[in-house]
Amino acid sequence: MPILKYTVSKNIDLIKLANIKGIDSQNLKKSLAIGGILVNNKRIKKIDTKLKKGDRVSICLDENPPEFEFSKDWIVYEDEYLIIVNKPQGITTQGTMCYDINHLYYFVKQYLNGYAGLHHRLDRDTSGLVLFTKKKEVNKEVAKLFKNREIKKYYITIVHGRLERKKEINQPIGLIPESNPKKWWVNMPESKQAITIVKPIEVLKNFTLIEAMPLTGRTHQIRVHLSSIGHPILGDKFYNQEEKSNYSLMLHCKKLEFNHPVTKKKVTIETDMPERFKDLLKKEKE
Incomplete structure (x- = not known):
């Protein structure tokens, strides 16, 4: 389960940053869906998130949350x-x-x-x-x-x-x-x-x-x-x-x-x- 961490060097869209770093849209969407992307230690859910210079981004890939059903x-x-x-x-x-x-x-x-x-x-x-x-x-x-x-x-x-x-x-x-x-x-x-x-x-x-x-x-x-x-x-x-x-x-x-x-x-x-x-x-x- 790799955790990729970046400090944004210029204003950029999240999806564009992911593309530059070699993260395909399917993996990006999965990480967003389960809450695996943080910007400045805050969880984000939107794929069109706009990042600013200096933002700290972490992206978890290949994460599989435990399979539980509430009882x-x-x-x-x-x-x-x-x-x-x-x-x-x-x-x-x-x-x-x-x-x-x-x-x-x-x-x-x-x-x-x-x-x-x-x-x-x-x-x-x-x-x-x-x-x-x-x-x-x-x-x-x-x-x-x-x-x-x-x-x-x-x-x-x-x-x-x-x-x-x-x-x-x-x-x-x-x-x-x-x-x-x-x-x-x-x-x-x-x-x-x-x-x-x-x-x-x-x-x-x-x-x-x-x-x-x-x-x-x-x-x-x-x-x-x-x-x-x-x-x-x-x-x-x-x-x-x-x-x-x-x-x-x-x-x-x-x-x-x-x-x-x-x-x-x-x-x-x-x-x-x-x-x-x-x-x-x-x-x-x-």
């Missing part, structure tokens, strides 16, 4: 103000640099036939609960809940090794300098405080099913913290180069707890354990 079964909670969706593994929470269709935010806006507010994200390969607002007027209160860490998020994960005691992992996390793709780790320059509480649910011979509760919201926090203490998540080849299994990432946001931004009543939403977890645990016990 109402994903919805686990909905009221006048909020909707909470159980995100399947493999779908992004929002668009990427190369596409703006077939992601969770896209589907939720389609389902609501209008506005949806996104306040937090899960990685593509992490499944579980994602909360959206349905009305702009509650965004401020929901944002405050996240900022003040008043929305509790509980994850389940299966890790390598035997983790037999509850543990608080208090290690700051930061971006590894010059990492490409971007990767995070503990105690990096400009790291920020990161705290995760982990406790075993079931200890098996080679793996442990655990509950993880992040008290902060750093990128890849649970994955980084668990790998840093020698218990990388099963299936996480990004943070465990020694991962040899063919399992997908065993990380799922299972429960959300918070006080409703309008009614102020306590809301607790919990999902069932995903089938991939059940299958692995059953196999390990045989």
Whole structure:
């Protein structure tokens, strides 16, 4: 999937620039249709877009967005103000640099036939609960809940090794300098405080099913913290180069707890354990 980047040297039509760069109209139209062309970091949709000298253009070619179809079964909670969706593994929470269709935010806006507010994200390969607002007027209160860490998020994960005691992992996390793709780790320059509480649910011979509760919201926090203490998540080849299994990432946001931004009543939403977890645990016990 090549990403072509240009800085425009003179005023020019997008289609003419594409022609000069050897991009045929069919590929250009496909990239436009899926949201794969950005001008000055803003997505454009029109083939007759006029570019100005100094504009920064990126064009993604040969991109194929994930093939998902929205199911109402994903919805686990909905009221006048909020909707909470159980995100399947493999779908992004929002668009990427190369596409703006077939992601969770896209589907939720389609389902609501209008506005949806996104306040937090899960990685593509992490499944579980994602909360959206349905009305702009509650965004401020929901944002405050996240900022003040008043929305509790509980994850389940299966890790390598035997983790037999509850543990608080208090290690700051930061971006590894010059990492490409971007990767995070503990105690990096400009790291920020990161705290995760982990406790075993079931200890098996080679793996442990655990509950993880992040008290902060750093990128890849649970994955980084668990790998840093020698218990990388099963299936996480990004943070465990020694991962040899063919399992997908065993990380799922299972429960959300918070006080409703309008009614102020306590809301607790919990999902069932995903089938991939059940299958692995059953196999390990045989």
